[in-house]
Amino acid sequence: MKSWNLYKNHRLFTGTVFLGFVGLSALIALQPAARVQADNAPLPTAVALTTDQQAGLQVFIGEGCVACHTQQVRNIDMDQRWGGRPGLPADYAWRQRQDVWRATPSILGSERTGPDLTEVSVRQPSDLWHLLHLYQPRSVVKESIMPAFPWLFQDSVAGTPAGLALHIPGGYREPGAHTIVPTRRAQQLVAYLLSLKQAPLPTGAQPAAFLKLTPPKEAAPAVGAAAAGPPAPDGAALYATNCQPCHQANGEGLKGAFPPLKGSPVVNDKDATLMVNIILQGYNPRPEYGVMPPFAAKLSDAEIAAIISHERSSWGNAAAPVTADFVQKIRALLKAPSPIALAQNP
Structure with missing residues (x-):
């Protein structure tokens, strides 16, 4: 009769040890390596070695x-x-x-x-x-x-x-x-x-020539928005100029360099405060991604609101838009500079 005593059946003992080794190898070595490989990709500007x-x-x-x-x-x-x-x-x-x-x-x-x-x-x-x-x-x-x-x-x-x-x-x-x-x-x-040099990152100064601007679309009225007034800034065009070189036209970012906005919990959060903070002050707490510069001195409250509203309604994201008043309140709390104030007091 076959013994199922682990310490007396050498085949059972050896097989158990082997399966444990394979399982731990997959958990400790293979799975993390596969995840790192899937989460990172060379920069578009990187040049392959000859x-x-x-x-x-x-x-x-x-x-x-x-x-x-x-x-x-x-x-x-x-x-x-x-x-x-x-x-x-x-x-x-x-x-x-x-x-x-x-x-x-x-x-x-x-x-x-x-x-x-x-x-x-x-x-x-x-x-x-x-x-x-x-x-x-x-x-x-x-x-x-x-x-x-x-x-x-x-x-x-x-x-x-x-x-x-x-x-x-x-x-x-x-x-x-x-x-x-x-x-x-x-x-x-x-x-x-002589091949060792850092691949340049997108500057965000202007969209690359191969990037096509998304046609402007009718945005849903934001809560608290004024009933009449000057036309709102084009969030899609502003995104293409300031954000698209890094986060890409599809909102998926660049693996290992810039995070995706598509499906992002920050972008889709009901409370857009953190998202406004990031755009106003920049962001640099995550070593796996590049540093995002602040845009407080470059973009007005209305422009930031238009960009955020565009991001929160694109690529499958379905969060509510924000208003310029909302951005203005957070800018005041952060005491962040504004383009208008800088222009008046150079």
Whole structure:
């Protein structure tokens, strides 16, 4: 008779342990990884790596560069010198598994023995500088503590294109070396370094040429709205000019960069106070998204009300519109500047 005692039936025991391992792996590793991949996507302005740059990434990993250099700009003052903005999940969404056996390379780093490389191609756009720096760092940065990588170069007198030969400053040439040229791996590594720059975020200054403005529609009368007066601002056009570059025409935002407005609990909340606060003061409490600038000094109460009403009635959202008076009251409570006040008191 088969025993169901877990401690006496080795097949039952082994099977239970195996199923537990598979279940925990799916819960702890696979499910979070799938969620992160689904929630993030490269920015539309991101440029895919070329074949040489991809090969240079492998050299970067193989030579251990990640041990001393980070590629992450944090949202703190001391990191402002390393990039034009804090890093976003979308900045790293392009990285995929190297192959079926090797996982996505983790090159964000955790130590800055050397400087951060997020925008190293902006600070040092010269390929010659990078080659000299790899061959002998002290030849271009006297105080550098970075080790030299002479094995990425070779001494070749014949058959070498003259354009590849390095002019090594006196005292830094390897003993007995004549014509120093970079190997293919060195050129690929430099190509990868020169690809490192932050993809620009939409500015919101004006809609991109490929964006089509949504035709204006008749808005439902808001509670408390005046019965007569000048025509209300066009919320759809204002949205396209100020919000659409980031939150997109379909209201779905950009994964890993800007949150969706479609189906957003903030947008659909019966009380629109938080939404007005965000537009007036900006928003920056969520590290997984970019910083939203304040619009208090740029948009009037009527314009903000028109934008909010448009967002609360588009893409399946079904919240009530708001009035300019409602926005005015919150602006007064926040003591936020207004375009009219700034124009009168420049």
